[in-house]
Amino acid sequence: MDAIADDAGGKRARGLDRAFEILDFLRQKRQALKPNEIAAQIGAPRSSVYELVNLLLRNGILEFTGGDGRVYLGRKLYFLGAAYENHFDFTRECEAALERLAGETRETAQFCMLDGNKYTVVHMREGARPFRISTDIGQSVPIPWTASGRLLVAHMTDEEILAFIPPQDFQLPGGEWLDPQAFLTEVRQAGHEGFFTFNSIVDSFTHCFAVPVMDEGHAAATLCLVTPRDDGLANRDRYLTCLKDAAASLSQAPTRPRRG
Amino acid sequence: MDAIADDAGGKRARGLDRAFEILDFLRQKRQALKPNEIAAQIGAPRSSVYELVNLLLRNGILEFTGGDGRVYLGRKLYFLGAAYENHFDFTRECEAALERLAGETRETAQFCMLDGNKYTVVHMREGARPFRISTDIGQSVPIPWTASGRLLVAHMTDEEILAFIPPQDFQLPGGEWLDPQAFLTEVRQAGHEGFFTFNSIVDSFTHCFAVPVMDEGHAAATLCLVTPRDDGLANRDRYLTCLKDAAASLSQAPTRPRRG
DNA sequence: ATCATATGTTCAATATATTGGACATTAACG
DNA sequence: CGTTAATGTCCAATATATTGAACATATGAT
Numbered sequence: 001m002d003a004i005a006d007d008a009g010g011k012r013a014r015g016l017d018r019a020f021e022i023l024d025f026l027r028q029k030r031q032a033l034k035p036n037e038i039a040a041q042i043g044a045p046r047s048s049v050y051e052l053v054n055l056l057l058r059n060g061i062l063e064f065t066g067g068d069g070r071v072y073l074g075r076k077l078y079f080l081g082a083a084y085e086n087h088f089d090f091t092r093e094c095e096a097a098l099e100r101l102a103g104e105t106r107e108t109a110q111f112c113m114l115d116g117n118k119y120t121v122v123h124m125r126e127g128a129r130p131f132r133i134s135t136d137i138g139q140s141v142p143i144p145w146t147a148s149g150r151l152l153v154a155h156m157t158d159e160e161i162l163a164f165i166p167p168q169d170f171q172l173p174g175g176e177w178l179d180p181q182a183f184l185t186e187v188r189q190a191g192h193e194g195f196f197t198f199n200s201i202v203d204s205f206t207h208c209f210a211v212p213v214m215d216e217g218h219a220a221a222t223l224c225l226v227t228p229r230d231d232g233l234a235n236r237d238r239y240l241t242c243l244k245d246a247a248a249s250l251s252q253a254p255t256r257p258r259r260g
Numbered sequence: 261m262d263a264i265a266d267d268a269g270g271k272r273a274r275g276l277d278r279a280f281e282i283l284d285f286l287r288q289k290r291q292a293l294k295p296n297e298i299a300a301q302i303g304a305p306r307s308s309v310y311e312l313v314n315l316l317l318r319n320g321i322l323e324f325t326g327g328d329g330r331v332y333l334g335r336k337l338y339f340l341g342a343a344y345e346n347h348f349d350f351t352r353e354c355e356a357a358l359e360r361l362a363g364e365t366r367e368t369a370q371f372c373m374l375d376g377n378k379y380t381v382v383h384m385r386e387g388a389r390p391f392r393i394s395t396d397i398g399q400s401v402p403i404p405w406t407a408s409g410r411l412l413v414a415h416m417t418d419e420e421i422l423a424f425i426p427p428q429d430f431q432l433p434g435g436e437w438l439d440p441q442a443f444l445t446e447v448r449q450a451g452h453e454g455f456f457t458f459n460s461i462v463d464s465f466t467h468c469f470a471v472p473v474m475d476e477g478h479a480a481a482t483l484c485l486v487t488p489r490d491d492g493l494a495n496r497d498r499y500l501t502c503l504k505d506a507a508a509s510l511s512q513a514p515t516r517p518r519r520g
Numbered sequence: 521a522t523c524a525t526a527t528g529t530t531c532a533a534t535a536t537a538t539t540g541g542a543c544a545t546t547a548a549c550g
Numbered sequence: 551c552g553t554t555a556a557t558g559t560c561c562a563a564t565a566t567a568t569t570g571a572a573c574a575t576a577t578g579a580t
Contacts, residue, residue, distance in 0.1 A: 012538050012565060016275050016312070020319045020336075027343040036557050045539050050558070052276070052538095059280045060376060065347075069558085073344040076280075079375055081341015082382070082398055083287040084333040087325075115339055116320055122342075138342055272535060272568055296527050305569050310528075312568095329528085 207232025467492025
């Protein structure tokens with residue numbers, strides 16, 4: 001069902017693709033699984049999964065954990081991810097920016113990016129309010145559901161956007177459908193204004209603010225605030241200013257390469 | 261030369277292994293490279309590297325960056341690494357522990373783990389002293405060169421240790437050779453005492469402290485202090501106490517699985 | 521202009537990776 | 551006990567991934 005991309009007929013799958021399908025699946029499940037379970041749940045031949053899991057184990061990409069032969073993402077992935085992070089030097093300044101934002105606004109602040117054709121919260125700083133945020137770190141969310149989504153695809157043409165976002169992602173959690181044309185209009189507006197705010201369309205009580213973190217001419221990420229509706233509307237201008245300042249401070253950094 | 265494992269004859273290489281060789285190579289180089297350069301430097305057929313790079317690009321494991329078709333580790337790796345990290349919930353408490361350590365001692369504090377058969381600094385908090393640390397985050401260092409190394413292999417038998425550590429890693433940066441038997445003795449001592457300290461054997465001016473962070477009965481990681489020799493000797497007992505307290509606070513956490 | 525080097529693309533041959541299915545083992549269960 | 555389900559291993563067949571080599575293009579030096 002949720003296979004990565006083109007997976008129609010009964011051809012053999014390429015090992016590399018299957019391998020990363022396994023990794024993504026484990027990430028999504030967020031728990032150690034037996035090879036057999038993996039095979040059953042992603043609909044892959046068991047022998048293939050056993051073969052690949054063993055290869056990945058040998059490479060440190062997967063690790064035995066949880067006993068009973070269960071495997072989960074391995075340390076090597078952590079190191080590779082850290083190298084990615086390091087290269088752009090995001091995190092440190094990012095955390096600082098979120099900290100500052102949370103302090104200034106007392107609202108929940110998030111740093112968001114695309115993960116494939118989904119939206120994902122990469123870092124989050126919970127606000128001081130007694131307020132529950134629904135989105136979990138690292139969870140994939142359809143792009144059209146989010147304020148940030150408008151910004152993260154703003155560098156594409158209309159056609160590219162519609163080709164990029166899976167059609168079913170325009171269906172909101174309640175079941176209603178969001179008109180793609182309306183979405184595109186909002187994308188253009190967001191791209192032009194340099195921010196996007198709206199009453200969340202995935203719940204009935206939050207107001208969302210998003211501003212882009214620019215890198216190489218397009219929104220590489222966004223900074224967001226998720227607030228109670230009344231607070232958000234009452235402090236709209238101030239919050240937007242805070243966000244833009246924070247984003248500006250981040251937008252400089254990512255370009256420069258780091259040498260040890 | 262430094263191929264991953266068994267790479268003798270002129271057989272064809274498996275795509276998956278080659279792929280991770282590419283990823284590791286990029287991590288080591290810490291910069292974006294052209295596919296052609298990668299092929300030349302890891303000694304792989306160009307057509308294979310181009311094929312694999314394209315596959316990895318399609319999966320978000322690699323990304324174009326730096327222009328001219330150069331590629332580097334991709335965002336997907338970051339997400340996978342974050343999931344690994346999350347699963348063990350290390351980082352947050354880890355950063356806190358380093359912060360505390362650095363505050364208490366004003367020395368450089370490190371969180372270290374094994375990466376394959378090498379030692380690696382995963383997190384570091386620079387001390388308040390005007391003092392330069394040589395080790396860089398994420399760089400691979402021979403196990404015998406480090407105090408932590410004694411602890412990180414302490415759960416293995418002598419034979420396992422000698423099979424695990426590449427023989428040439430017993431050669432110190434100066435060129436002298438460390439006697440494996442002497443190393444094993446230190447490993448046993450470290451395992452027994454629950455810490456290891458020594459005047460660094462890779463430079464002439466630092467004293468190193470290491471204590472284990474236990475997980476599932478063995479040292480999954482270490483906390484370290486790197487200090488000027490005189491300071492280290494003068495504050496030895498206090499520093500060791502700080503380290504042990506910090507390690508104890510971390511040793512609890514990693515076992516419990518997290519549910520959203 | 522000529523040559524050399526670096527870079528990327530294309531393609532056919534074959535070495536081999538993926539796969540289905542058989543088999544082995546264990547646990548659960550009536 | 552016999553049956554079913556879950557899990558892991560093994561193996562041969564074949565679909566295909568890896569590879570060398572040829573080709574294409576750009577750049578820079580002489």
